[in-house]
Amino acid sequence: QxxxxxxxxxxxxxxxxxxxxxxxxxxxxxxxxxxxxxxxxxxxxxxxxxxxxxxxxxxxxxxCPPGQVGTYPNCSTPPSVVKPTPVASCSGLVINKNDTTYQFTAAASAQHGATITGYVFQVYRDGKLAKTLESSTPTVSYSEKTPGSYRVVLTVKTSLGDRTSEACAKTFVIAAPARCPVNPTL
Structure with missing residues (x-):
């Protein structure tokens, strides 16, 4: 050399x-x-x-000094990489009726590293908890024929904790069967 x-x-x-x-x-x-x-x-x-x-x-x-890139003397500081914040949310609940069976379908999302681990559907009849359904899939079925006012509250289990919203609570009503006007005991 x-x-x-x-x-x-x-x-x-x-x-x-x-x-x-x-x-x-x-x-x-x-x-x-x-x-x-x-x-x-x-x-x-x-x-x-x-x-x-x-x-x-x-x-x-x-x-180049530590933290810089390039070939000396043309060193520069690389741009910082902003890692997006993980996000998870419960965005909706759909209730479909088929005779006495109700299908509850959850709408939820998880982004930037967050994950959904499960779904909890709580069914309230006239303000009292009637049934809790836990699932790893967003859709569950529920059979009911007792008359009353029902409210279903969905909670999505995520890696960031439990998520719910107003859009994840829905109501439905099961009417009492019609009575015979001549003999109401029938």
């Missing part, structure tokens, strides 16, 4: 070139120099007449 050069950013904003040459390339010439030893580079000398560095081995090329 022969003479090399590397550029270093100067404190005032410009660039400064530093030249180096392995000692074996200087031939048999005698130069006045300060001589030293470094644990990292071994023997070196700094020439008195010009300040050039003389080394036994070629020093490594400068590298």
């Amino acid at each position: 022969g003479e090399g050069v590397y550029s270093v950013k100067a404190a005032q904003g410009g660039m400064r070139n530093f030249y180096y040459r392995p000692h074996r390339l200087w031939g048999n010439f005698t130069y006045r120099a300060f001589v030293g030893h470094s644990a990292k580079f071994g023997w070196f000398a700094i020439m008195l007449n010009c300040g050039n560095l003389i080394t036994q081995t070629v020093p490594p090329a400068p590298v």
Whole structure:
């Protein structure tokens, strides 16, 4: 390897070139120099007449400081990556009736690393808890024929905790059977 050069950013904003040459390339010439030893580079000398560095081995090329990318001296700080915040929500509940069977279908979402782990449907009849249905799927079936006013509250189990909303609560009514007007006991 022969003479090399590397550029270093100067404190005032410009660039400064530093030249180096392995000692074996200087031939048999005698130069006045300060001589030293470094644990990292071994023997070196700094020439008195010009300040050039003389080394036994070629020093490594400068590298960008930690946290910067590029090839020295063109180092830059990479743009920061904003990781989106995980989000989970319960967005709706649909109730479909087929005779005395009701199908409850949940609408929920989980994004940016959040996950849905289950669904809990609580059925209230006239304000009292009548049944709790737990499922790993968003759809469950419920059979009921007892007259009354019903309210279904959906809670979505997520990796961020339980999620519900006003859109995840619905009502339905089961009317009492019609009575005979002539004989109401029938």
